[in-house]
Amino acid sequence: MNPEFFVISLLNGVSYGLLLFMLSSGLTLIFSMMGVLNFAHTSFYMLGAYFAFTISGVVGFWPALVLAPLVVFALGAAFERYCLRRVHKFGHVPELLVTFGLSYLILEVVQLVWGRSTVPYGLPEQLQGPLFSLYGTQFPKSRSFVMLVALLMLVSVWLLLTRTRIGLVIQAALKYPEMVEALGHNVPRVFMLVFGGGAALAGLAGVIGGNTYVTEPAMAASVGSIIFVVVVVGGMGSLAGAFLASLLIGLVQTFAVALDYSMVHVFKAVGVAVTEQTFGYPLLKLTISQVAPILPYLFLVLILIFRPKGLLGTRED
């Protein structure tokens, strides 16, 4: 492992982790506020990417960066108003199920409108090419843009929640919705805005993630389960925990994919020869890169065994 590989992988891991955080933070906010785990959260991510693809085909990427999340916001708010609200009185399980149904629906509609294969949602000129190179390995501009947007988003959401009046109302409605409503605030409208806002954040992540990575119908499902792992590992309801877990998982996955070592190499290094006859060979011959897809889930299992509250968990449920 050479230093340039390490640095570039580190940056890649951090940018991927920040993207994960953009998604898991919206999920955590909605969960903390409404107790609803939005199964369709990553579907909004996907919608953001696809809308951005279409919009940027018409007016270019930079307007799409603003417009696409707005469209997703509208859809999210409408869903909350007409579907989620109706189901609220049945309890948390039906709420989860209705978002599950929505994710199904969004997937089908996306495939219907844009087709089942990858769409060529490309980077705009300003974001193409490397930001800098280290001994020949490049760090692309697009990934640094992802980091930039993620950090900006983080800061502005934090400022919104802690420094503005609407943020105060949201924080209050987090714990005592009835009381806040009794004080004259339109709490259902607040819920609608928060849900729409969470969806818009996911959509924004889609706008920048879609062209940095790939835009295809499977993108919602593939990142969806990882986001849920991030939220559980970080601790349900904890934004800081989600941040930590996102970075951790982002880094681990990025590094793991590039490493081709397996237990066989380890044994060889200490002088023990491993052949196909050795007991457990199928397990030992697995390289880290082969195991990479399941690492987040292994994390999940380990956290649940050793620290069930999550890394920085606050909410017991």
Added chain:
Amino acid sequence: MNSISTTSASNTPPYYRFKPWNVGRFVIWTLFAVMLIVAPMLFRSSLALTMLSQIGYLIIICLSYNMLLGQGGMLSFGHAVYTGLGSFIAIHAMNMAGKGEVPIPLVLIPLVGGLAGAFFAIILGFVTTKKSGTTFAMITLGIGELVASMALMFPEFFGGEGGITTDRVYGKSFFGISFGPAIQVYYLIAAYCFVCTAAMFAFTGTPLGRILNAVRDNPERVEFIGYNTQRVRYFAFIIAGFFAGIGGGLATINFEIITGADSLSVVRSGGYLLFTFLGGATFFFGPIIGAVLLVLASVLLSELSKAWLLYLGLVFLFMVMYAPGGIASLIMMNLRLAKYGKLSQLWTSYLALAGTALVGVLGAACMIEMTYHLQLNAALGPEVTFLGATLNAKSLTSWFGAIFVMLTGFGLFELCRRQFVRQWGRIQEEIEHEIKRAEAL
């Protein structure tokens, strides 16, 4: 049949208690058995036989899933792990038995699958049931993905892309039955279906089953009556895993091939969830309806229309919003009406609702079919046949026509619905009245 019961250790004289045999229950179970036996004679095509076989083991799987969802309040997104692993162990057992390495006759293979399912539920369930509610759901999702991803890493066990194949005809025949022909497999499945359904129903009447319901209703209170809530969930999880494994084993026998990508996937788990919920999680027989719908949808509906997943998603969404108890609850509500003699008042309303809904749905379906046609079959030209009428997906008249039909249908539906809600409310009041009157006697 009368029985006399006495109060224990007290001085009150024994009293007479009229306890007739529960004839209704006896009739229902006999009917169930008869239907299982007679079904292939009523539906003779080979397609029907395939479907009936699939319904048979899916009933077991959906009922096992409802043990978690409907009886325990545990929403799992990873049930396919236990059916799938049960399938894999079963298929390996079959292959080993076929080579003569283990003396397991085919009729016992589903039990092998069941034991495998229980085994993995013991291991994975320990971690899974540490939490409840939403967190539990996400853990099952994570573990589901974990196992599904692992399938690609161990091709020796999971057979890689091609999966593992087997031959169900091996060893000595079972009293002359080789289980080669599909009809014999059907009856094996039907036998297991009946026994497992009865067993799972019996479970609901045991202490563990009832405490499981209590855990669903009020998990905190259960701790204060002496029960470790987590352990109750864990045990239920294992039992559900056992029956799931049996279902998986039967699927193996039926198809003689199992692939990791298909049997362990989160999509499959989602399917179990969707249809169990659709059938009705709040009544024991709901998942049976769900299993039937699952097979009908995936075999028949998928042939009828490319948009079947879209329709499914919409139906599911509407069910969660308007009838969260599923079809079973709709049936039971109407049975309650019939019991009080009020059902006849509603049948005109039902007809009107059904008629207008049908019109509206047809209009919407036209539009959906045309859109799908444009997307998927564009090369075949813009015309698509729908229920005998030819629509031109590119012509404005077709679209306007469809929109008009849809709007009219749904508009009228809304009018009928409001009228229906008023009527329904009035009837419910009348029934409440009746109940109170009966209680006061």
Added chain:
Amino acid sequence: MAADNATTPYALELRDLRKSFGKTEIIRGANLAVAPGERVAIIGPNGAGKSTLFNLISGRFAPTSGDVILNGQRINGMAPYEINRRGLSRSFQITNIFPKLSVFENLRCGVLWSMGYKYTFLRFLSGLHDANERAKQLMEMIKLDKKRDTLAMNLTYAEQRALEIGITIAGGANVILLDEPTAGMSKSETTRFIHLIKEVTEGRTLLTVEHDMGVVFGLADKIAVVVYGEVIAFDTPEKVRANQRVQEAYLGSVVADQQAGGH
């Protein structure tokens, strides 16, 4: 857990019990010693920590420090079900029953563990004669035998409270904690309910949080006054009534001065 004091004369003891939530200390050194069969009413101003005490005793929260001793055994930090199995049962201020089960089923669930049925799935409920008998007796005791098959969520408020008590005593616990059992009831309902409580807790140790003084004086052998997380008095009703500290806490020091000056 080794028994500290197997021959203790007390059914329930609290020794310097403390509980903090974050930086705020809610229970600040509570001490109490309840003899078996005693009926103790716990009174005190709102926010004094009465429900928190119950939560600490019944295992819902673990104490920050101090001991809870049940029949001679230290139970602090144990899970609620462990404490329940050792003979302590509680009811809740906000009705906490099993809404979708019938009255009979609610009660039967309450008796199952104490009768040793545990997690069994190999026996039918209908065949458990002792459990069914006991549930029936409980139903008659709480006067809900006419509503045997009514779903708990369809009962009236007072009936639900009665069911709550029924579930609490179902397991045969000998130390019963009742958290504001008559909350929200009318005067006549309350009187009836207190009779019921007296009947069903005959011979058992009872601790009840109460606000209604009439109830307290009618029901309790002893009163424990909790103020700011401490037990400032624990004595017979007459003595507590005359206790100066109690008067100050409840009525303010002005009145206490008046009374002292007036003697």
